[in-house]
Amino acid sequence: MHPLTPLITYSNDHFSPGSPPSHLSPEIDPKTGIPRPPHPSELSPYYPLSPGTIGQIPHPLGWFVPQQGQPVYSIPPGGFRHSYPALAMNASMSSLMSSRFSPHMVPPPAHGLHPSGIPHPTIVSPIVKQEPTQPSLSPEGNSKTPVIVKKEEEKKPHIKKPLNAFMLYMKEMRAKVVAECTLKESAAINQILGRRWHSLSREEQAKYYELARKERQLHSQLYPTWSARDNYGKKKKRKREKQPQQQIQETGNFVASKNKKPCVQYLSAEKSCDSPASSHGSMLDSPATPSTALASPAAPAATHSEQAQPLSLTTKPEARAQLSLHSASFLSSKAAASSSGLTSQPSLLSRPLPFSSIAPTALLTTPPSFAAIPSPQAALAVLQAQPLSLVTKPTD
């Protein structure tokens, strides 16, 4: 499918399996307990920019011209050769950097700069799906100076959002799932991936969270003035009348997440190849009984909550609902106990459970015990079977 394997650089050799928390902990924001952006000095080892990577920035359309006084990429006629000033060059060049953010930032590298050539740049050519014209600009285009300048600015390449943990995971695993399944629709594949994501072990998810964090760091370093808001409107607006929340309220079905097409449509189709997945990633075609893989005699009680919401305490309504349903057991679990800050810091609930906030020992000693529930669907069924009224506020 993909001529080039995306996320090549995200292979395990960039991780030290099982070690994420150890180097994450120092980056916890003392205030929030959330992993904070590292100091620039911390960044270089992860995202060292090679002359090549800088050189991969696309055409100097003028958007590189320092804006707001930021020191940025002054592009020599021959292309970028200088390192990004804010970042130290390092021989150990993170391939992440070169592959994720650079590939298409550059005209074909004269000296073979992007070995990976991974086709999923953060920056895409300005030609890509830009609004046909700049509405804000005068259609006549008679004036020049201010308009042109503005035009130049608006012509700046579309800087894409950095991929989040799940997106990174999807890129890495999609090919596998596609290969294992007969399915081809991305929507279906994504559903499978979503379930497998939840079945990943904490350690494995931590890898992707960490990667995503690094991506964001690098992204922010490369494009200090970029805002996610910049991309708003770049995509055609969806023509959905009903918002997910509205739908949920209307239906009263707290599990009917997102008001999207019934998952059944895809899930039923992918049944054949979808497996509850394990943390081994090699169980794409494993039977529907993951128990053998993850058989963990201990911790049967925490199974529900972990299965339903193994890691992410997202802001999604359904997720919160699930969390609420199981908050008691969840909070009484070992993981919860290890991250005692959870209860005292509500803000933590609004984002993925920061791995760095979890004691490394907890990450390592609380293996996902999904075995008790045969499948995510089963877990969901359990959740659905529990009336909301049963929600009890966890009391300590």
Added chain:
DNA sequence: TAACCTTTGAAGGAG
């Protein structure tokens, strides 16, 4: 041809 679908997570704006 372009939007939709589907997933999770991040970010930003509104209230």
Added chain:
DNA sequence: CTCCTTCAAAGGTTA
């Protein structure tokens, strides 16, 4: 602070 919206990838499907 909470809630909501948008976008990120991807490719078959649909209008």
